[in-house]
Amino acid sequence: MTISVVRVDDRVIHGQTMTRWTKARPVDGILVVGDNIAHDMLRRKVLKAAANDLKVGIYTVAEAGEKIEKGITSKKRFFLISDSPKTFAQLVSNGVDFGKVLNVGPMNTRPGTKVLGRTVALDQDDYNAFETIAKNGIDIQFQLLPDDDIKSWSTMKKKYDSMS
Template identity: 40%
Template sequence: MAVSFIRVDDRIIHGQIVTRWARERKCDGIIAVDDKTAKNKILKSVVKNAAPPGIKAGVFTVEQALPKLKKASQVKENYFLIVKTPTTLVSLLENGCDFIKKINIGPISSKEGAENVGPNAALTKEEIKACEYFYEQGITIIFKLVPNSKPYTWKDIRKKYI
């Protein structure tokens, strides 16, 4: 599969992605998807330029990402798909990104109306519904900040939140 790693991370492309995950898993390019970031020229440039040398990176809206992801899922290179929120992944899944089978959830900062579901992971009611939607679709959800950290799964914690 050419989209080799799918991650929810509210910082999108940053040090952990660049220094830890891209070393742990083969990464030829990063497809970052977040409507607000993609529409802000300065923020888009900052996020895109956080990718390490030699790794292609692009920041797209959901609409822009769909054809890119279709193409990426059919090539030999390995791409990371990174989204800012679980709800963005719901949009991608509902629009044909059927290659999503396993999701890594990294840091999601605390915000108003969010509930801490684990270390560095605070989900709103809408994001909890998104995780449950993935679970119902048979998609594995693993909360793991960095490759060597202890993981936990949505399957293990979901009953506390639904």
């Protein structure tokens, strides 16, 4: 499989993506998925500029299945990223195979979220999305940077549930 990293990061492509993650898990290109991102022309331009020399493809959820499949069968290595776990839950529900591990980076505080730790804040929709993903056999790993310890979904879920 040539998807090096599958990640949720609310900033999508930014300095840490380019300096840390693409060095720890080398890639030739970045596949960005999200309806909100794909339809925002200014954000598309900013993300492509942030990627430096890497090629970037930005797709809606409907387009993503075919593009991810091409990425998996390609000889090139890709970073698959979205700004929300809901996008990955939609992909799973659509039968898209993006691998067995979902890495979760920053999901910063937003209205209606519970802060579970450094840069991780979830609302009920995020929680439900992670449950859908986990029930489909995907290992969800919360990790801000490649050198950081990984926290499992079960650990984060318990913390979320204890805050109810």
